[in-house]
Structures are given as C-alpha cells and as structure tokens.
Amino acid sequence: ExxxxxxxxxxxxxxxxxxSLNCSYTVSGLRGLFWYRQDxxxxxEFLFTLYSAGxxxxxxxxxxxxxxxxxxLHITAPKPEDSATYLCAVLGGANSKxxxxxxxxxxxxx
Amino acid sequence: xxxxxQSPSNKVTEKGKDVELxxxxxxxxxxxxxxxxxxxxxxxxxxxxxxxxxxDKSGLPSDRFSAERTGESVSTxxxxxxxxxxSAVYLCASSLQESYGYTFGSGTRxxxx
Numbered sequence: 132e133x134x135x136x137x138x139x140x141x142x143x144x145x146x147x148x149x150x151s152l153n154c155s156y157t158v159s160g161l162r163g164l165f166w167y168r169q170d171x172x173x174x175x176e177f178l179f180t181l182y183s184a185g186x187x188x189x190x191x192x193x194x195x196x197x198x199x200x201x202x203x204l205h206i207t208a209p210k211p212e213d214s215a216t217y218l219c220a221v222l223g224g225a226n227s228k229x230x231x232x233x234x235x236x237x238x239x240x241x
Numbered sequence: 242x243x244x245x246x247q248s249p250s251n252k253v254t255e256k257g258k259d260v261e262l263x264x265x266x267x268x269x270x271x272x273x274x275x276x277x278x279x280x281x282x283x284x285x286x287x288x289x290x291x292x293x294x295x296x297d298k299s300g301l302p303s304d305r306f307s308a309e310r311t312g313e314s315v316s317t318x319x320x321x322x323x324x325x326x327x328s329a330v331y332l333c334a335s336s337l338q339e340s341y342g343y344t345f346g347s348g349t350r351x352x353x354x
Contacts, residue, residue, distance in 0.1 A: 135283075165342050174245070174332050174345030175284075218284070227297060228274060229343065233283040 133158045133223045135232035143238045144209055152204040152235045158223030164202050165229060166195050167218040175218055178204075209239045243267075245346035247333050253352045254323055262318045262349045266335030273316050274343060275308060278330045287331075290316060323353045 134157040144150055156164065163182055167175035179188045181197040188195050192213065194205040204217055216236045220229040246265040254260050266273050275287040286300035290310040301307070305323075310316040320327055330350050334343035 163342070167345075172347070174334075174347045175343075177342045177344065180342050220284075227272075227291065228286050228289050228300075229284075230286070231276075231284040233281075 133221055133226065133230040135219055135221055135230055137217075137219050137232035137235050139235060140233070141236045141238070143240065144206075146210055146239055146241050147208050149205070149207045149209070151206070152217055152237070154202040154204070154219030154232060155200060156202070156219075156221045158221045158230075160224045161221060162224075163222040164197055165220045165222070166202070166204055167220065169216045169218055169234065178217075206237070209237075211239045211241050213237065214239045245333055245335050245344050247331075247346035247349050249349060250347065251350045251352075253354060256325060256353055257322055259319065259321045260323055260351065262320075262331050262333075262351070264316045264318070264333030264335075264346060266314070266316070266333070267344055269313075270335035270337050270344070271313050272336040272338070273310055274334045274336070275316070275318050276332045276334065278332055278348070280329075284332065287318070320351075323351075325353050327351060328353045 136155045138153045163180050166178040169175045179195040184199045186197050192207050196203050216234040218234045220231040248263045271292045273290045276284040278284050288308045289297040305321045308318045330348040332348045334345045336343045
C-alpha cells in the first residue's frame with residue numbers, strides 16, 4: 132500500500148525566511164510524485180510533477196526536488212501570499228489514483 | 242468548461258436524508274475521481290472512472306455511497322441515509338491521463354446535522 136508522510140504539520144515563517152517542506156513516501160514503482168497547493172475553501176491547485184530521482188522543477192519562489200525516498204518543496208524568500216496548505220501525492224505501481232499526505236500548513240508573516 | 246465544476250458548493254442536510262453531489266469535469270478528460278477531505282485529514286480516495294471501463298469503487302466507505310458517470314461527462318456521488326461522520330468536503334477531479342496530475346473542483350462542503 133502506498134504511503135505518504137509530510138512534515139512538519141505546520142510551519143510559520145517570517146517573510147523572506149527560506150525553508151523546506153518534506154514529503155516522505157513508500158510506493159511500489161513510483162510513476163509520479165505530485166505537489167499541490169490548497170487555499171482555504173478551495174480545491175487543490177496543481178504545482179509540479181516529478182517522475183524520477185534527481186529531477187527538479189521550479190516555479191517562482193518554489194522548487195521541488197525528488198530522491199528515491201522523499202521529496203522537498205523549497206520556498207525561497209516567501210511572501211504572505213505563499214500562505215496555504217501544501218499537499219504531496221504519489222502515483223505508484225498499478226494504481227490509477229493518487230495517494231495523498233495530510234498536508235503542511237504554511238503561514239508567512241509580513 | 243474551463244475548469245472542474247461542482248455543485249452545490251455547500252449542503253446542509255439532516256441525518257438520515259439522502260444527498261446528491263454533482264461534478265462536471267473538464268471537457269475531454271476521460272478520468273474522473275472523487276475524494277473526501279475531513280477536517281485536519283488528508284484526501285481520501287472514494288471512486289475512479291476511466292472512460293467506459295468499470296469504475297474503481299475500492300475507496301467507497303460503505304454501501305450507502307454510490308456514484309455514476311454518464312459517458313465522459315457529468316458524475317454524481319450519492320450518499321444515502323447520511324450520518325454525521327459523512328460531514329466533509331467532497332472533491333471531484335478530472336485528468337486527461339493519470340500521470341499528468343489532476344485538476345480539482347472547489348468541492349462540496351457537506352454538513353450533516
């Protein structure tokens with residue numbers, strides 16, 4: 132059974148204070164690791180897909196990296212508008228659906 | 242449409258009543274998923290439709306839950322004899338191909354009183 136663990140559960144940063152969010156996973160035959168952002172009262176919004184260890188993707192202040200056991204979402208010089216819950220999910224083996232972690236709630240203070 | 246549309250956005254129902262939740266996926270997306278998100282919990286898979294194949298119902302928590310999809314368009318999730326533990330946000334997502342990731346709707350917030 133695929134498993135995803137995200138840490139920490141919550142993170143409070145000062146504006147401009149860079150940090151990283153962790154996603155550890157167990158999956159039989161990774162076919163993709165996904166990062167989503169979710170704002171209160173809204174559905175998750177797709178950010179990145181990573182397919183193999185060593186792969187990196189960037190979008191504005193966000194950079195996602197992948198190893199064989201975990202993924203990191205690095206946030207460089209965050210702004211208050213980056214405050215949201217960040218979800219990690221995996222697609223593995225013969226599964227046809229994503230398995231999600233519980234998410235990390237990020238708050239960025241001005 | 243431009244995105245995944247869900248209705249209603251909010252639903253309050255009395256315990257024991259039946260409810261129907263609707264999802265209108267992105268045109269051309271053959272895959273459609275229903276997930277449930279309880280307060281403080283991760284997204285919980287419910288059911289998956291892919292084209293004309295038999296749906297994957299492995300995530301439905303009980304026989305009170307059922308879902309249908311007409312071809313590659315609208316889907317409805319039905320919960321019969323609702324219980325308080327059914328209170329959650331029900332999210333629908335569609336995808337052109339599973340490895341491309343999903344596009345989610347804004348969800349239906351169901352409250353059973």
